[in-house]
Amino acid sequence: MTLTEIMETLPYGPAPEAAKPALDWLKAHKGRFQLFVAGKWRNPASKEWFTTINPANAQKLAEVAQASAADVDEAVKAARKAFAGWSQTKGHVRARYLYAMARQIQKHARLFAVLETLDNGKPIRETRDIDIPLVARHFYYHAGWAQLMESELPGYAPLGVVGQIIPWNFPLLMLAWKVAPALAMGNTVVLKPAEFTPLTALLFAEICQNIGLPPGVVNIITGDGKTGAALVEHPGVDKIAFTGSTEVGRIIRKATAGSGKKLSLELGGKSPFVVFEDADLDSAVEGVVDAIWFNQGQVCCAGSRLLVQEGIAEKMYAKLRARMEKLRVGDPLDKAVDIGAIIAPVQLQKIQQLVQKGVEEGAKLWQPSWAVPTEGCFYPPTLFTEVAPASTIAQEEIFGPVLAALTFRTPEEAVRLANNTRYGLAASIWSEDINLALDVATQIKAGTVWINSTNLFDAASGFGGYRESGFGREGGKEGLWEYVKKIEVHNTAQGQKPRARGLTARASAESLPPIDRTAKLFIGGKQVRPDSGYSKAVYAPDGRLVGEVGLGNRKDIRNAVEAARSAQEGWRKTAAHSKAQILYFLAENLSERAEEFARRLSEQTGQDGGAEVEAALEALFTAAAWADKYEGLVHPTPLRNVTLAIPEPIGVMGILCPDDQPLLALARLAGSALAMGNTLVVVPSPLAPLSATDFYQVLETSDVPAGTFNIVTGERDELARTLAEHDDVDAVWYAGPQAGWALVEKASAGNMKRTWTLPSSGPLPDTEEILRQATQVKNIWVPYGA
Ligand code: NDP
Numbered sequence: 001m002t003l004t005e006i007m008e009t010l011p012y013g014p015a016p017e018a019a020k021p022a023l024d025w026l027k028a029h030k031g032r033f034q035l036f037v038a039g040k041w042r043n044p045a046s047k048e049w050f051t052t053i054n055p056a057n058a059q060k061l062a063e064v065a066q067a068s069a070a071d072v073d074e075a076v077k078a079a080r081k082a083f084a085g086w087s088q089t090k091g092h093v094r095a096r097y098l099y100a101m102a103r104q105i106q107k108h109a110r111l112f113a114v115l116e117t118l119d120n121g122k123p124i125r126e127t128r129d130i131d132i133p134l135v136a137r138h139f140y141y142h143a144g145w146a147q148l149m150e151s152e153l154p155g156y157a158p159l160g161v162v163g164q165i166i167p168w169n170f171p172l173l174m175l176a177w178k179v180a181p182a183l184a185m186g187n188t189v190v191l192k193p194a195e196f197t198p199l200t201a202l203l204f205a206e207i208c209q210n211i212g213l214p215p216g217v218v219n220i221i222t223g224d225g226k227t228g229a230a231l232v233e234h235p236g237v238d239k240i241a242f243t244g245s246t247e248v249g250r251i252i253r254k255a256t257a258g259s260g261k262k263l264s265l266e267l268g269g270k271s272p273f274v275v276f277e278d279a280d281l282d283s284a285v286e287g288v289v290d291a292i293w294f295n296q297g298q299v300c301c302a303g304s305r306l307l308v309q310e311g312i313a314e315k316m317y318a319k320l321r322a323r324m325e326k327l328r329v330g331d332p333l334d335k336a337v338d339i340g341a342i343i344a345p346v347q348l349q350k351i352q353q354l355v356q357k358g359v360e361e362g363a364k365l366w367q368p369s370w371a372v373p374t375e376g377c378f379y380p381p382t383l384f385t386e387v388a389p390a391s392t393i394a395q396e397e398i399f400g401p402v403l404a405a406l407t408f409r410t411p412e413e414a415v416r417l418a419n420n421t422r423y424g425l426a427a428s429i430w431s432e433d434i435n436l437a438l439d440v441a442t443q444i445k446a447g448t449v450w451i452n453s454t455n456l457f458d459a460a461s462g463f464g465g466y467r468e469s470g471f472g473r474e475g476g477k478e479g480l481w482e483y484v485k486k487i488e489v490h491n492t493a494q495g496q497k498p499r500a501r502g503l504t505a506r507a508s509a510e511s512l513p514p515i516d517r518t519a520k521l522f523i524g525g526k527q528v529r530p531d532s533g534y535s536k537a538v539y540a541p542d543g544r545l546v547g548e549v550g551l552g553n554r555k556d557i558r559n560a561v562e563a564a565r566s567a568q569e570g571w572r573k574t575a576a577h578s579k580a581q582i583l584y585f586l587a588e589n590l591s592e593r594a595e596e597f598a599r600r601l602s603e604q605t606g607q608d609g610g611a612e613v614e615a616a617l618e619a620l621f622t623a624a625a626w627a628d629k630y631e632g633l634v635h636p637t638p639l640r641n642v643t644l645a646i647p648e649p650i651g652v653m654g655i656l657c658p659d660d661q662p663l664l665a666l667a668r669l670a671g672s673a674l675a676m677g678n679t680l681v682v683v684p685s686p687l688a689p690l691s692a693t694d695f696y697q698v699l700e701t702s703d704v705p706a707g708t709f710n711i712v713t714g715e716r717d718e719l720a721r722t723l724a725e726h727d728d729v730d731a732v733w734y735a736g737p738q739a740g741w742a743l744v745e746k747a748s749a750g751n752m753k754r755t756w757t758l759p760s761s762g763p764l765p766d767t768e769e770i771l772r773q774a775t776q777v778k779n780i781w782v783p784y785g786a
Contacts, residue, residue, distance in 0.1 A: 056377075
């Protein structure tokens with residue numbers, strides 16, 4: 001045998017990591033773990049316990065308490081009690097605690113890594129080199145934000161008690177993503193780890209005790225979906241932060257609808273991995289390994305759809321098969337293993353069923369020649385080629401080591417295929433042409449885009465989805481907004497006090513115009529009659545008729561959404577400078593007719609119309625000013641890399657305006673949303689819609705592209721429901737009564753659209769907040785180096 005032959009046939013010897021320290025830790029707790037509430041360990045009120053097992057060998061690791069609704073209640077009470085002190089604790093002191101957590105995690109990194117591998121089945125190489133270092137990084141990074149909160153987020157306060165529910169795929173990392181920013185901003189938390197993987201969260205609870213964190217600031221309650229549901233429904237919780245499946249995300253969206261609880265959802269994905277023909281193919285193949293076989297493919301942002309340019313497809317597949325043949329599946333504690341165990345038999349079955357479906361639907365299956373271990377839960381790396389874009393395996397999240405490959409011919413087709421999904425979590429683009437890569441990156445609808453790289457994470461970079469992948473960001477400065485609220489300042493900065501309908505001074509009878517015409521709707525740049533053929537009367541505060549508007553219905557909303565969708569791409573791509581010009585032009589044309597608008601406002605509201613027109617002009621100017629100045633950030637993520645955090649428009653937005661200051665509300669809400677590149681379907685307040693209908697002519701004379709700004713008058717809640725249920729609407733802002741908040745939030749769960757609920761009267765939110773609500777941050781990772 002030659003030396004070369006020996007080298008090529010040399011088998012891997014086992015290189016196991018010692019499990020003893022973690023097993024000793026389990027033994028020291030007699031294999032049983034209580035709930036961590038108010039800084040103490042306590043038995044569950046239910047007296048029930050469940051078992052957590054090692055998926056690599058099906059052996060029992062420990063018994064863990066099953067928290068009932070009563071336990072959830074105790075934990076929320078403890079967090080509420082602790083909030084009083086923690087929210088007042090100086091940022092510097094909170095920073096010290098977060099720093100201590102980071103240090104403790106580093107000092108016990110090996111124990112955490114082994115425990116995570118035992119409980120989850122992921123390879124020790126990943127827990128040791130990725131999960132745990134990133135956990136420490138998150139605590140360090142957010143220690144910094146705690147320190148800087150006062151100077152960098154002036155005027156913002158913590159929310160209160162935050163309920164956090166996390167999945168099993170990155171147990172401690174998801175804990176860090178949630179706990180670190182919440183504590184940094186002065187909130188207290190009740191966290192429920194996943195039933196399959198509670199152990200590292202319990203070890204983290206011990207750290208909280210050891211560093212002397214005030215009791216109740218962090219509470220860890222173990223349990224199943226019922227425990228999670230009880231936490232979601234608890235009235236004492238101010239915010240829910242959830243990571244998990246889109247199905248459960250939808251349930252939570254509905255359950256919190258109308259409750260006033262803030263919500264962030266990080267859900268599933270079907271992320272595209274796009275390889276252009278000029279890509280470095282060997283790097284791209286390694287990229288695929290990290291994209292879909294990292295963590296057994298049980299990753300929400302896994303690059304599970306491989307899109308390859310046609311000319312290089314066969315070459316790419318051949319390289320990929322050769323690489324797959326060399327991957328090693330087996331004991332996760334073995335340091336030379338690439339792919340560990342699937343979390344549980346139920347997940348394994350799900351993967352098997354979806355693979356079977358792929359075969360039935362005609363895709364070509366390929367798996368390596370070797371067999372996976374039969375003991376424990378294992379599945380081989382799998383490649384499907386000849387996959388149809390609409391097939392189940394191209395659309396459904398498999399959450400396993402299964403890659404579905406499709407081909408494309410042009411960059412346009414690549415973008416279309418990449419966006420052919422209900423999700424929008426991440427994307428990976430491979431090309432040596434940076435112009436092409438960045439051009440495609442801006443067109444893919446996803447919260448994170450990696451160029452010539454994949455699955456890069458860092459605390460400084462925000463992570464979160466578009467579309468049904470959820471909303472909200474974790475990490476980066478953008479992630480902090482999820483855990484703060486604006487401190488309410490009661491002043492008269494809005495220029496006007498909220499009016500009390502019917503009680504205010506009325507305009508003189510002489511100023512009333514004759515009841516002359518019924519305003520139509522404004523859709524696709526044209527004034528159109530409402531589908532219903534009905535109109536609706538508009539009354540002055542003292543009950544006199546001042547005009548009529550068209551009564552829009554579902555069909556009108558659908559037409560308006562269609563117009564807004566057609567206009568979206570063009571408006572999004574319109575240069576920021578041109579958007580600003582159009583907004584200035586709107587202001588100019590409004591000012592031409594200031595007197596007429598002032599009179600109309602006085603008739604409808606009984607308030608000083610002149611002051612409101614002035615405020616509206618200023619709002620349009622502010623929106624125009626921001627159009628070319630609302631900048632992103634460049635996050636200093638590690639490695640030779642720049643991460644561009646770019647605010648992007650959300651898309652098609654429905655805006656249901658408040659009753660007070662109807663023209664100012666229109667200018668400030670719609671103006672800002674337009675400035676950020678969204679196209680709109682605006683429903684004016686049913687009490688004072690005439691200023692909006694008069695605005696048609698201003699729109700028509702100001703170069704606003706047809707379909708960009710649509711206005712439908714009618715019954716607010718009826719139109720709100722249609723907008724919230726419409727799958728082609730990306731966000732709904734609803735100003736109206738609380739009952740309407742619930743309606744909109746519940747109905748929005750269909751496509752997980754973003755919602756923002758506001759009171760029907762009172763001061764309007766400030767521009768900074770509106771701009772944030774009108775955008776979503778995309779993080780584009782651009783590594784460099786020759
Ligand atoms: P779930 O979404 O069910 O679980 C996520 C977390 O939510 C867990 O802590 C779970 O508790 C909890 N939970 C379950 N039901 C409710 C409820 N009604 N109210 C509140 N909390 C609840 O994911 P699964 O673990 O069941 O996995 C199923 C599928 O979800 C996977 O196959 C995968 O496709 C996807 N998934 C996606 C993830 C992502 O990061 N995007 C992460 C995990 C899964 P418990 O599990 O303890 O019962």
